Amino acid sequence: MSFSDERLQREKVFRDPIHGTITVDNQIILDLIDTPEFQRLRRVKQLGTTSLVFHGAEHSRFGHCLGVYEIARRMCNHFQRNYPSQQPGDGRWDDRERPIALCAALLHDLGHGPFSHTFEHIFKTNHEAITRQLITSPQTNVNRILRRCGADFPQKVASVIDHTYPNQQVVQMISSQVDADRMDYLQRDAYYTGTNYGKFDLDRVLRVMQPTKDGISFSMSGMHAVEDYIISRLQMYLQVYFHPVTRSLEVILDHLLMRAKYLYQHPRMAEPEFTPRLLMPFFSGHFSLNDYLALDDGSLTTYFTHWKGAHDDILRDLAHRFLDRRPFKSVEYDAQTAKLLPRLRDLTTRAGFDSNYFTAVNSSYKLPYDTYHPQASEPQTQIELRQPDGSQVELSQVSTLVASVSGKEAGDQRFFFPREMLSQEGDELFQPLYDEFQSYLKNNHLVDPRKEKHHDN
Incomplete structure (x- = not known):
């Protein structure tokens, strides 16, 4: 059975504050959303500790992943309507790539753990690697659903996540300097934090996108919309993501988990009732996918509440500081x-x-924007503008505004x-x-x- 064979007779619509409606017209997508692995994302906040500064930022990875899927769906529709492939290798859009693009967009953050990057730092996990495992492991519901499209389909979706999929149009839809992931989280995070920094003309950016042999470019007429996106992203980092109080609470969370791990590894220092069973596989460094999926923001917060009564002075103090919102200066x-x-x-x-x-x-x-450096450990794809004669030029070469911030770190x-x-x-x-x-x-x-x-x- 193929992806197209599972088209729904009637579309499923999710109401969304950013995109208005998110449309699902395929049973594969709907079944992926209904898996326990994907539903767990409802219990993982998109912005971690940021809600302790911007109180509206209670949104989840679940809503963000649906939003990235919706933007990718709109990209596919735009490409198929305006740039359909006429013959193999012509650099236009082959709509047979749609299933992989949509599934990768939906599942790209599947492996995020509780409090995301702080958890990764302490326990040396990698959410992208775990995302690939959840997609490719025969033990997961996600994998079983993806295999309905073919035995090699899960591996193809996973290869989009790790950027090795051969079609760069699909890869850059999900991961590039202007991708569905960034375009959704900027607008979503701006909305829920109550700020205006991350707002840009999403419709215009999508309309000026064009598929090319090497990935995705933008028409020259859309330069100002792309400029606006880049400056919006810079402002969101400086005003929201790098907020000093958010970082302070991340430090406290980091040290709280670090202390708990230390006490577990030095049992003579911990009280007898110190048995955070869901965290023990991570304290020991040996955890399974099921161990990982058992964790979310709520399960960790339950332990933090328990630790407010701990015998250990440091653990107790840090738990109070985090839960009672007493940030470091x-x-x-x-x-x-x-x-x-x-x-x-x-x-x-x-x-x-x-x-x-x-x-x-x-x-x-x-870096608000960076030009391509092949020697870099993780080189960025350039933003290319297509000129009327068909040639392409890198954005900072024609945009004075982008050139002024290109390659310059802010923070x-x-x-x-x-x-x-x-x-x-x-x-x-x-x-x-x-x-x-x-x-x-x-x-x-x-x-x-x-x-x-x-x-x-």
């Missing part, structure tokens, strides 16, 4: 002021905080520490330490956190 630093960080850590330790768990450095930088480096280091009223014993700590911030041109203009609501 932070200061920016640079190459000149980085030499002060050991002294700041020392003062924090002398004030009674373990600097391994109550201080951290975090560097968050993003900052921050040192995180307990907010108690700024104010310990009535604590005369440690007051000299707090005064010295703050003098370093003020006299050495580090930003005083109490004067930051970022949101800290």
Whole structure:
């Protein structure tokens, strides 16, 4: 049976705040959505700790994956209507690629774990690798459904995720500098955070897309719509994704899981009831796909609630800070002021905080747009504009706006520490330490956190 044989007699429609409606007209897609593996994504937040800063950001990976599918579906429709292939190898769109494109779009984030990137950092998992395993493992419901399209179909879908699929049009639909993934999360995250930074003319960008032999390009007339997309993405990173309070809570979450893992590996230090069974395979470094699928944001939050009553002072403190939203404070630093960080850590330790768990450095930088560098470890595909004569030119060569940000990292480096280091009223014993700590911030041109203009609501 082929993908086209499973077309629904009546379309299924999902109401969506970003796209209005998301249309499913194939039983394969509908069955994939109904699998336990995909339904788990309802319980994994798209933006992790960001909802503790932008309270509306409660949306899930489930909604995002549906949105990426919808954009990919619209891309396929646009290509088939306007650029259908006339003969093999002509660089136009072959609609036989539609099933693989739609399934890859829908499933591209299937392997995300709870709190996503923080979890990956602690337990050395890789959501893309796990996504491929969930797609290719005969043990999963997803795999069994995909195999209805052919024995090799799951592997083809997985190869889109790891960028090895031979048709670059399909790969770039899902992963490129202007792809369905980024176009959905920018608009979705902007909507749910209540910001305007990520908004751009999605319809216009889709209309000016064109398939080529090497992937996807854009008509020259759509240059300004693509510019708008790139600047929107830059603003979202600076104002939302790199928000200092979000990063502070990620640091606390990171250290909370790090402490729990340490206590598990040193049982004589932990209380007898310390048995987080769902996390134990990850603490030991030996976990199965079923172990991974048992975790979501809710299961971890349940453990955090339990740890608020832990005997271990550090675990208990960090659990309270995370669940009760008591973020660390932070200061920016640079190459000149980085030499002060050991002294700041020392003062924090002398004030009674373990600097391994109550201080951290975090560097968050993003390239708004980068030209192609073949020697890079993960080279980016260029954004190509097609000129009226059929030739192509790279975007930053004709866009002054994009050229001004191309290849230039945006972001900052921050040192995180307990907010108690700024104010310990009535604590005369440690007051000299707090005064010295703050003098370093003020006299050495580090930003005083109490004067930051970022949101800290």
